Amino acid sequence: MRADRLVSLVLLLRQRGRMTADELAGELEVSARTVLRDIDSLSTAGVPVYADRGRHGGFSLLPGFRTELTGLNHEEALALLTAGSGRGEQVFGLSTALASAMRKVVDALPEGHRSNLDEASMRFLVEPETDLLSRREASEEVAGAVMAQVRRAVLTGHKLRFLYAAPDKEPRWHTVDPIGLVTVRGRTYLLATKSDADRTYRLSRVLEAEELSEPAERRGQVDLDRIWAERSARFLSKNHLSVLVRVNPTRQDELLKTARAVRAQEREADGWVRLEVTFEDLRHAVWALWQLDTDAEVLAPDSLRSALRDRAAALVFRYEGS
Structure with missing residues (x-):
């Protein structure tokens, strides 16, 4: 995680120029003291970071310190930045990772493609929180710790144990074999099996979650589109x-x-x-x-x-x- 933070620090300085320790701390979600330690580490490793003292001082990189990704054209980069804008970046608790990835993409572009890219991406807004009638899009909050454990279990293929609060029922512990995560209209669902039976859980109702070391029982390949369509059809056919x-x-x-x-x-x-x-x-x-x-x-x-x-x-x- 520290290596990723160091890379992000360098990219922030590359793209924005001089920044103070407090500004860097806010972007990286760490303390100013941690930023100063990271600056020292970068300098020791030979990265040309220097400090400007005084009221308007801060940290900067020597011009020309960069790498380039020549295979990505302007429109491809713009598509990535647009897709990563708005509330979409909050899906599955990956906003910090997405912000870091976007910085790396922009920094790696050739100079000709990078020109005016930030301004161009500001011209597109993806799924704002309100529509023209000022109606807010309904969305549900999922605790960060819960999302991290669920996401890890889905990706590693381990069993998942969690405390679930179903409507009008006392919270109960469940142990399931996770299949995948689906987000629809601001709600995120866990698709899983339990004792070979299909189960779907709304993540906003999960109070605690723990990834287990035991491997989950599931197929290697999965078609979430098909699974979601089948479960939706069954759900709508019952009690509706x-x-x-x-x-x-x-x-x-x-x-x-x-x-x-x-x-x-x-x-x-x-x-x-x-x-x-x-x-x-x-x-x-x-x-x-x-x-x-x-x-x-x-x-x-x-x-x-x-x-x-x-x-x-x-x-x-x-x-x-x-």
Whole structure:
């Protein structure tokens, strides 16, 4: 880890020029004292780092100290920087590693490709936290220590033991054979098997986790796309309410954000969109569709139509008359 930090320190100085110990400490997430020790180590190893004293002083590298990655063109580097921007860098707890990798990529580019690359990457924004209506994207926090243990078990192929808090149940310990990690709409899931049975766990509900030394029982090759699709289909077929609804296209996105899944979609002659969507249960469906007011019409099931009608009638009765 220290070797990576030393490399990152050199790259920061290469790309930004003079930086103070406090600025370097903030970027590397260490103390200023650690930065000073690292500077001494680099100097001892022959890296041309020098200090400027005074109010506007700091540390710098002698010009020309660099390596180049000639096989990467400008557009390829821009694609990497764009992919690493925004909330995507937080996925699976790899933000620090990604920031370090991006510094190495930029530093290794030939001078001609590196010109204006930072400015170009600022012109693209990937998945901001809010949309045009100022609605924040729902996301779940996963403890860093938990993510580190889960990620390590997935990559090393070891069994994983963790304390899981399922809804409305007391937390319980589980020991599983991890398969992989999937992130969807700000939520991260662990795909695993337990006693040869498929299991899917939401990582935000994991309170503690421990990678075990025992090898996991799993195949060498894995197709996460296929596995996720199969588990999603099974999940949606159990204990979920299927709803057929017409919606004004201007409110379609609102409906899709509250629905658990979309099974079918087609545009009707009047411009409205007919959708077959699933909700967790009747209560969830009533809540979601009530938000759309008269811009949505439930066609089926009758139980949902009745529930919405009864709620509307109760509201009319409440406000009828003076």
